[in-house]
Amino acid sequence: MKNLSVKLGLLFFLIIFTLELFLFFFLHSSLVESRVEEELFSLQSRGDAHKDTLRTSFEADTIQHVALMEREASTDVIVTNLKGSVLASSLSLDMKKIISSGMKLQNGVVENDWENQPYIVTVSSIPNQGYVFMFQNTNSIQTLIDRLNNHFFITGLITAFLTIVIIILLSIALVRPLNKMKEATIQIKSGDFSISLPDIGNDELGKLAKTINLLASELKHLKQERSQFLANISHELKTPLTYLKGYADIVQRKELPIEEREKYLSIIQEEAKRINTLVEDLFELAKIDQYGFKMKKQPIHLSDFLAHLHHKFEPAFHHQSMRLHVEMPKENIIVNIDSARVEQILYNLLDNSLKYSQTATETTLKIWTNTNDLYISIVDNGSGIQEKDLPHIFKRFYRGTYSNHSSNVGSGLGLSIVKELVNAHNGDITVKSNAKTGTTFTIMLKGAVLNEKDTFSR
Structure with missing residues (x-):
């Protein structure tokens, strides 16, 4: 970050210094030009005053009086007739060239090159009588400009110093939070997510700090989830594998009776089936987490879909002396869903109803719509879910207490x-349960219902 602060400082300094240099040059030029114009205006006004005096009395005494007045002033004067002959002068120098060029003017500036010429000159014409030429030595103007240059130089040095100090402070103030963010990212990279960057506002840096804090929090949560996930998988696999190994060792005993051998082989088969189900669920979750599957939505007739589903699940319910009842609107409804995935959803929920409901009970699959949203509820008369378990049932590997159905408890991944x-269907699922009345799962698939126009366009 040191390199960054140096680069930022140099960049800011070059930009600001260039801008200040331009402004100083512009201000200096403006002040000098303004000051010279003021001197020329003052000189012209003084010449006009003499012109007004001589217009009323263009006599030798008056002309000499004007010249005498200027000898005592910081300016000088030359009075000529119409032909350019000098009548009076406060200068000892021959100014024929200046006089010759000034006679072409009625009033105005004859010479304003204060940098290279010894005098600035103005002329005031006396109608039908002559001219009044006013001179001012440029040394006074140059001295004034030199003082102005010194002031500008000192001011420039002070401004440059203050600019450098301000830029250094700004660079430090800008880079300090970046340094903290860099250290935080290094911590995150090393696996330490216990960072907390301070709130520095709602600007871009503040939002970046908040994003890094959020990222650290999410990564910490993911790390905990991963550790818990691995621990749960280890636990879930350890128990059936222990059973498999233990009962496989027993089955290998030669003196074991056939009845017991078949009993243990049945247990081995059940545990192998349990492991297979767990692995399949894990693969399914892995595909979902890694976006390894694509939703293949297409318009289907809901009645045909439910008829197929009822035909598929009814034997399983009948086998356990239970009944599966389907309720849906009479009108033909066309929905845009991934039928295989929705069937998978209903399979998991209906399978739970089979596991946790008593014989001679009924499970109802109810369908209804609200504008373009599709609602599906599965209502059973089972033992229900304990209130303390309800907030957690969709968490991975979470399983409530099922004292009456311990043998039927699954992997804890189905509801996840x-x-x-x-969620992949842009929907939502809720659950209500009571130990006396059973459990109700309600699914809402947003925008799944199509009208005829939508169906035709597809």
Whole structure:
């Protein structure tokens, strides 16, 4: 960051110094030009005053009096007739060239080159009588300009010094939070997410600091989730693998009766099935997390979809002396969904109803619409979900307490998959449960219902 502060400082200094140099040059030129114009105006006014005096009395005494007055002043005068002959002068120098050029003017500036000429000169014409030439030595103007230059030089040095100090302070103030952000990113890179950058406002740097804080918080959460996830997977696999190894060792005993051998083989088969289900769920979650699947939405007739679903699940419910009842609107509804994914959602929810409901109970699959939104609810008469478990049931590997159905407890991933798939459909899922009345899952798929015009256009 030192290099950055130096680069920023130099860049700011060059920009500001160039701007200040331009402004100083412009101001200096303006002041000098203004000052010279003031001197010329003052000289012209003095010549006009003499002209007014001589216009009324263009006599030798008056002319000599004018010349005498200027000998005592800082300016000089030359009075000539119409032909350019000098009648009176406060100068000892021959100014024929100046007089000759001034006779072409009625009134105005004859010479204003104060940098190279010894005098600035103005002329005032006396109608039908002569001319009044006023002279001012340029040494006084140059002295004034030299003082002005000294003032500008000193002011420029002070301004440059203050500019450097201000730029250094600004560079430090700008780079300091960047240094802290760099240190924070190094911490994040090393795996330490316990950072907290200070709030420095709502500008770009402030927003960047807030973003880094949010990133650290998210990464910390992800790290904890990953650790928990790995711990849960290890735990979930360890138990069935222990059973598999233990019962496989028992089955290998030669003296083991056939009945017990078949019993242990059945347990091994169940545990292998449990591991297979867990692995399949993990693959499904991995695809969802890595966006490895694409939603293949297409318009379908909802009645056909539900008929197929009922035909597929009814035997499983019948086998357990349970009933699956479907309620849906009578009119033909066309929905835009990924039918395979929605079937997967309903499979998980209906499978839970099978696991946690008593025999001779009924599960209702109810469908209704609200404008373009599709609603699906699954209502069972099972044992329900305990109130303390409700806020957590969609978390991965979370499983509530099911004392009456411990043998049917799944991997704890099914509802997590359901939640992810509903979200992928731009939908939402809610749950209500009571130990007496059972559980109700309600799914809302936003914008899934199509009208005939939409269907035709597709």
